Amino acid sequence: MKSAVWGLVLLLVVLHHDLWFWNDDRLVFGFLPITLAYHAGISLAAGITWFLAIQFAWPPGLDGETIAEAADPGDPEPQEGGAA
Amino acid sequence: MTPGVIKVVIIGAYLLLLLLLGLFASRLSRGTSKDFLLASHSIGPFLLLMSLFGTTMTGFALVGSTGEAFAEGVGVYGMLASSSGIVHSLCFFLLGIRLYSWGKKYGYTTQVGFFRDRLDSDKIGIVLFPILVGLVVPYLLVGVISAGKAMEGGTRGDFPGLSESGGLPAWLTELVICSVVLVYVFFGGMRGTAWANTFQTIVFMVLGVVTFSLIANRLAENAIEQGRVQDENGVVRTEPPAGFLDALTIVSGEIPKARRVRDEVTEADQIPTVEAPPQFNTRERLDPWMFLTYMLIPFSVGMFPHLFQHWLTARSAASFKLAVVCHPVFIMIVWVPCVLIGVWATTGLINLPPPFLNMPSENANKILGFMVQSLSSGVLGGFLLAGILAAIMSSLDSQFLCLGTMFTKDIVVHYGGEDRFSDKQVVMISRGFIIAIVVATYLLSLTEIAQTRVFQLGIWCFSGFSSLFPLVFLAIYWRGLTKWGAYAGVLTAAGVWAWLFKLSEFGAIDNWSVNFTLGGREIHTMPVASIFLASLAATVIVSLVTPKPSASTLEKFFPNE
Numbered sequence: 001m002k003s004a005v006w007g008l009v010l011l012l013v014v015l016h017h018d019l020w021f022w023n024d025d026r027l028v029f030g031f032l033p034i035t036l037a038y039h040a041g042i043s044l045a046a047g048i049t050w051f052l053a054i055q056f057a058w059p060p061g062l063d064g065e066t067i068a069e070a071a072d073p074g075d076p077e078p079q080e081g082g083a084a
Numbered sequence: 085m086t087p088g089v090i091k092v093v094i095i096g097a098y099l100l101l102l103l104l105l106g107l108f109a110s111r112l113s114r115g116t117s118k119d120f121l122l123a124s125h126s127i128g129p130f131l132l133l134m135s136l137f138g139t140t141m142t143g144f145a146l147v148g149s150t151g152e153a154f155a156e157g158v159g160v161y162g163m164l165a166s167s168s169g170i171v172h173s174l175c176f177f178l179l180g181i182r183l184y185s186w187g188k189k190y191g192y193t194t195q196v197g198f199f200r201d202r203l204d205s206d207k208i209g210i211v212l213f214p215i216l217v218g219l220v221v222p223y224l225l226v227g228v229i230s231a232g233k234a235m236e237g238g239t240r241g242d243f244p245g246l247s248e249s250g251g252l253p254a255w256l257t258e259l260v261i262c263s264v265v266l267v268y269v270f271f272g273g274m275r276g277t278a279w280a281n282t283f284q285t286i287v288f289m290v291l292g293v294v295t296f297s298l299i300a301n302r303l304a305e306n307a308i309e310q311g312r313v314q315d316e317n318g319v320v321r322t323e324p325p326a327g328f329l330d331a332l333t334i335v336s337g338e339i340p341k342a343r344r345v346r347d348e349v350t351e352a353d354q355i356p357t358v359e360a361p362p363q364f365n366t367r368e369r370l371d372p373w374m375f376l377t378y379m380l381i382p383f384s385v386g387m388f389p390h391l392f393q394h395w396l397t398a399r400s401a402a403s404f405k406l407a408v409v410c411h412p413v414f415i416m417i418v419w420v421p422c423v424l425i426g427v428w429a430t431t432g433l434i435n436l437p438p439p440f441l442n443m444p445s446e447n448a449n450k451i452l453g454f455m456v457q458s459l460s461s462g463v464l465g466g467f468l469l470a471g472i473l474a475a476i477m478s479s480l481d482s483q484f485l486c487l488g489t490m491f492t493k494d495i496v497v498h499y500g501g502e503d504r505f506s507d508k509q510v511v512m513i514s515r516g517f518i519i520a521i522v523v524a525t526y527l528l529s530l531t532e533i534a535q536t537r538v539f540q541l542g543i544w545c546f547s548g549f550s551s552l553f554p555l556v557f558l559a560i561y562w563r564g565l566t567k568w569g570a571y572a573g574v575l576t577a578a579g580v581w582a583w584l585f586k587l588s589e590f591g592a593i594d595n596w597s598v599n600f601t602l603g604g605r606e607i608h609t610m611p612v613a614s615i616f617l618a619s620l621a622a623t624v625i626v627s628l629v630t631p632k633p634s635a636s637t638l639e640k641f642f643p644n645e
Contacts, residue, residue: 046412062401
């Protein structure tokens, strides 16, 4: 599924290059130039693709403890320091 | 009250609200530097979505998108907006959550801090710091100058004598904007900035839609008054638009007509208020290779220092999910109406004064303000101008804060010593730098070169940031990246950037491109493509032949590999 999600992202990039509507001045719904409507569709499709990405390709283990928390588990507000 | 005074009162009230928000945020401060600079990693999904969106959508999202559509046509949406919807979320997903995770774990506040640690190299900061600061400053100037131009256009004729156009002088707007942002960033820090960004993002999205609806209705009325609208039987229509959709249909129906006129009428035969100048043809003749390579520009988001800082404010990695999904849709909500307004301005439904017709590219950024001024009342005009300022300020605040943070953490604290300063002193030093940066930005915005060239500089800035994307991507996903590879990548990006910038006569040549011959045909590419590829190649090749980082560093960042 993860590969399918990245495949969709790649597909979006390819579909983004719409040479087929380059000089087309038809209007969709009577008011939206077709090339603009197409790219608005790309934006919506991007939202859907990223929804699938957070569902199926979200990396695990990102919310680990901080270095300071590891040193002192009782301190809820670790002071910021440099790299450990 | 005159329309001009009404607008000023409404905008003044809006700016006062922002100040109060910043002051309120400061009351919730925990007083630590971590709270001032990173809001103590407390920002949840909604605030993160709004602050990331508000920060990435500069004044360009409203003022520039309308202006570019006016100058280039609807194709700018594909070039600038839908590509950003794909690439920005990609950066949040691939870079943002990883950097957030390491930033929270190891206590980073700035990119330089991360790279010093990841590359086992203190001196990488000396190379990166001036480049990052040098690229943010013109970006800041774009925002400040956009605000001045938008207000001047939006109050055109309201204040005769105050400026050449009779609008509020740009220097005054820029001074007020810088002062307001300074106050709420100074007192509210990152928490105030995130709240103000959220508030301003809501304001500019709502007011953007209101502007769109209002302008559509007024232009549709103009079209009917000019006898341009016919029913199915060819009878000239006289009744007013029957609702929003009807107005949209009437106005957008003029777009293909205007385009056909442009194609058929020679420049000498053009009637200025009806047919667009020849510059409007450029979109239709844009080289597809320029369009393709333009997609590298949004990768700049991966290296924006102010976005890095926003990423670190998240409460958890899961807080990013809403932003990743909604960002492309929000871009569409803001950009589609603005692009339509821009192309409607080329249809002759509104009479454009000479500056727009003689020099459309130079005056494109004033077109939204002019349309608001011409088509709305004082009250609505005031709200709409407040929306434009909201979009601009929601980026400026993060940039001011981030530069203050970089000077404090990467220079003063790093070289002065972590133990030399108390936490309160770090906050005070940050505030001092923020004041200095705001003052410097304002003074720079008054210079002739900034006023005339900053928009061209803006795209070069974005190209610079994009060219550093390979560095951050490889730092996260490739164990083999070495400090020498990083130096090579950064210096190559800087060198190629400077060389191409010089060839473009320092940004003076509009739409300057790098040209190649492919299959007997000359293709035009955005300069960013050459810089990006050169930087990527240098980083990878030099990394392959130089010593790897220490085992402890690799274990720290890639524990399971």
